Amino acid sequence: MQYLVSVIDDKSNPGSTDRQPAISAFNERLIAEGYWVFAGGLADTTAATVIDNRGEHAVFSDGPFVESKEYLAGVWVWEAPDLDVALKLATEASKVCDRKVEVRPFL
Amino acid sequence: MSDVEEAITRVHHDEWARVVASLTRRFGDLDIAEEAAAEAFASAVQRWPADGVPPNPGAWLTTTAVRKAIDRIRRENKRDDKHKEAQMVYDNSPAEPLGAIDDDRLRLIFTCCHPALAMEARVALTLRMLGGLTVPEIARAFLVPATTVEQRITRAKAKIKAARIPYRVPSAEDLPGRVSGVLAVLYLVFNEGYLATGPDTDPVRHDLTAEAIRLTRLIRALLPQDGEVAGLLGLMLLTEARRTARVSASGELVTLDQQDRGAWDEALIAEGHRLVRERLAAAAAGVAPGRYQILAAINAVHTSARDIRDTDWSQVIALYDQLVHLDSSPIVALNRAIAVAELDGPEVALAAVDRLEDKLAGYHAYHATRADLLRRLGHSEQSRAAYDKAIELAGNTAQTANLARRRDQLR
Numbered sequence: 001m002q003y004l005v006s007v008i009d010d011k012s013n014p015g016s017t018d019r020q021p022a023i024s025a026f027n028e029r030l031i032a033e034g035y036w037v038f039a040g041g042l043a044d045t046t047a048a049t050v051i052d053n054r055g056e057h058a059v060f061s062d063g064p065f066v067e068s069k070e071y072l073a074g075v076w077v078w079e080a081p082d083l084d085v086a087l088k089l090a091t092e093a094s095k096v097c098d099r100k101v102e103v104r105p106f107l
Numbered sequence: 108m109s110d111v112e113e114a115i116t117r118v119h120h121d122e123w124a125r126v127v128a129s130l131t132r133r134f135g136d137l138d139i140a141e142e143a144a145a146e147a148f149a150s151a152v153q154r155w156p157a158d159g160v161p162p163n164p165g166a167w168l169t170t171t172a173v174r175k176a177i178d179r180i181r182r183e184n185k186r187d188d189k190h191k192e193a194q195m196v197y198d199n200s201p202a203e204p205l206g207a208i209d210d211d212r213l214r215l216i217f218t219c220c221h222p223a224l225a226m227e228a229r230v231a232l233t234l235r236m237l238g239g240l241t242v243p244e245i246a247r248a249f250l251v252p253a254t255t256v257e258q259r260i261t262r263a264k265a266k267i268k269a270a271r272i273p274y275r276v277p278s279a280e281d282l283p284g285r286v287s288g289v290l291a292v293l294y295l296v297f298n299e300g301y302l303a304t305g306p307d308t309d310p311v312r313h314d315l316t317a318e319a320i321r322l323t324r325l326i327r328a329l330l331p332q333d334g335e336v337a338g339l340l341g342l343m344l345l346t347e348a349r350r351t352a353r354v355s356a357s358g359e360l361v362t363l364d365q366q367d368r369g370a371w372d373e374a375l376i377a378e379g380h381r382l383v384r385e386r387l388a389a390a391a392a393g394v395a396p397g398r399y400q401i402l403a404a405i406n407a408v409h410t411s412a413r414d415i416r417d418t419d420w421s422q423v424i425a426l427y428d429q430l431v432h433l434d435s436s437p438i439v440a441l442n443r444a445i446a447v448a449e450l451d452g453p454e455v456a457l458a459a460v461d462r463l464e465d466k467l468a469g470y471h472a473y474h475a476t477r478a479d480l481l482r483r484l485g486h487s488e489q490s491r492a493a494y495d496k497a498i499e500l501a502g503n504t505a506q507t508a509n510l511a512r513r514r515d516q517l518r
Contacts (some may be wrong), residue, residue, distance in 0.1 A: 082273040083223060084281075095363050105270045 001105060002037060002079055002088075003086045005093060008100040009073035014072065015098035026096045035089060037077040045071050073099060111156045119148060124325070126168050128211035130176055137218075137264050139176050141236060147172035160292060174192070212237070213329045214274045220289040221272045228263040229292050231256050237325075238318050248315050249299065255292040283335075288329030290339050290399065293319050297336055297343050301350075302503050306337035311354055334386055338400030341382035345406035346404065348375035353505075359512065360505035364415040376410045382406040401430045420450040437466040445476055453483040475510055487517045 038095055045064040052059045064071065076093070080086040086103050094101045098102035126147065130140035147168045161167040219232040230249075234240045242260070246253040266272065277285040300315025323340045330336050354369040355361050386400045396404070405426045412418040427443035439465055448456030457480040460473070467473035478493035494514035501507050 082271040084220075084273055084277070087223065088281075103270075107271075 001081065001086075003083075004104045004106060005076040005078060005086075005090055006072050006102040006104070007041075007074040007076075007093075007097055008070050008102060010070050010100075012069055015073075019097050022096045026093065030076075030089070035080055035085075036079045037079050039074070039076045041074040042072060056059055070100075109156070111160060113150075114160045114164070115151055115155060118151070118168070119239055120162075120321070122165040122168055123148070123216065124212050124237045126172050127236050127239075130172055130219075131168055131215060132211050133173065134176055134180075135274070137236065137267060139179060140147075140172075143172040143179065144168075144178035146175040149306060150175075202445060203465050210329055212325065213276050216289055216326065217285055218259075218267060218272060220285075220292045221267070222285070222288050223272060224263050224266065225259075225268065226292070226295070228259045229288075230295060231259045232263045233292050233322070234296065234318065235260055240318065244314075248282060248312065256360060283302040286326075286330065286333055287335065290323075290335060293323050293326075294339060296322075296401075297346075301346060302506070311350055313350065316343070316350070320347060321345060334389055335349060335399050337382050337386055337395040338403045341379045341386070341403035342399050342406055344375045344379035344382070345403060347382070348372040348379065348410065356507060358505055360503070360509040362509065363409065368414065371410065379403065380407055380409065396429070398430065398433050401433070403425055405430075415449075418449065420446055424450060437463045438470070438472075441467060441470075441473060441476060446478060448483075453480040456480055457484065469500065471497045471502075471506070474500065475506075478510075478513070482517060490514075491517050499504050 027036065027039055030039075048064040050061045050065045052061075058073070074097075078086060078089060080089065083103070083105070090101050090103045123144065126144045127137075127140050130143055134140060134143075138372070140330070150171050151164070151168060155161075160315055215236060216233070219236050220229045224232070227249075234245050234248075235242065240248075242256050243253050246256045249256070274283075297316055297319035298311040300317075300319060302311075320340070320343050323336070323343055327333075327336050327340050339470055348371050349363075349366060351365040351372070352368070355363055356369070383400075383483050386396060390396050390400075405423055408419050408422050423446040424443065427439065427446060430439050431443065441460065444459040444463075446455045447459060460477055460480060463473060474497035475492045478490050478497055481487075481490035481493055491514055494510055494517075498507055498510045498514070501510060
């Protein structure tokens, strides 16, 4: 079972910026224990572009699809046997990256 | 009620959770398990009056339910592949060495009370899957529309499936935290029964308190070593023992000091005291008691006293001091202050209560406690204002009646 783990940051109360070494160590462990599928940090939401090509012409717009105080700062994809395992890892992940995380199963 | 109807009711109480739990394991799907169990009981209602109650009703029901489930899966045979995919994660390894019985019902409890589900969903799911209450029964108990309860249960089941919430007893390391999550669900059900919140419901909902006790007994049977399970059961029994003395014939709440102690249920008190003694022995051996054990011990002190003056208040306060260390909530501090009033007088207590204003200004019991203390100190006007505020905030009919009478007795 694969889970998307979203790292959520808060513009008005951002998590600390010195977490990279701890995150790298945590990623090493995820790989060693067989949970790691993918991980990546994201650039600021101001770097986002939304494309809507449902109509006649593609429309590009600058910025994220929704403006909010909380935003997606990075993602993991984990392979875990069940939600209990994923939640346990996510509990550590939140501590490690000093941010909230959301766990969501893939279909 | 005929003998057969009585037998069906009893079997429903005793076997529902077992049937649902064993079907959940076999088919890996809560939906199928619930529906098949309900159909099996419906068959029993239809057939037992004519055929007689089978010698082993539990086995009859499980066999019937399995057949119903297989029928359903065949009917929807396209679903079969999907069904296999969606099977719940079932851990077949033997239970951890906790002294826990490997019982499917225990897995079911932990699944229904999973921390990834919203509290209302946990309550509804637990009452439906373990308690065997119907959706309309749960809706009535919590004063919400049946469609809301149905939705909560459906969503919870969908999340369990989609997110793969497992069907197993948590590991030894996670067990205490998860048990405490289960106990929180049961305590919430009990409290809703004990002090029903709605202005249009009975002040005490015996159906809910009884169901909470029944489920806590079940968990006690499954986890006999767990101190907090024993503590919660003791707390519920010692509270339930006072139920009939707690509301007067005219529907008014009777406070502890005014209750007819002869009307308390001696058998429940004896059982509650046995549980508290068991936990005191464990505490003496160095096992630190948890919150429910301390609350049970406080209730044991109350139920040991012949009247309010005979109560060992210093013991009650010592127990609250212990509780404050575990639970720094202002409600605990408020209850401690009520005991302080009996030992050190209303003035000392009032000072302690007034310090809680910031946190408890919206809580009826804060104002009711202040009102009583002010009344005892002879401050009638302030007392009246506090009663007014308490009445405004209280939702329970019996409590409102009691507060109004006390207010109206002020000179």
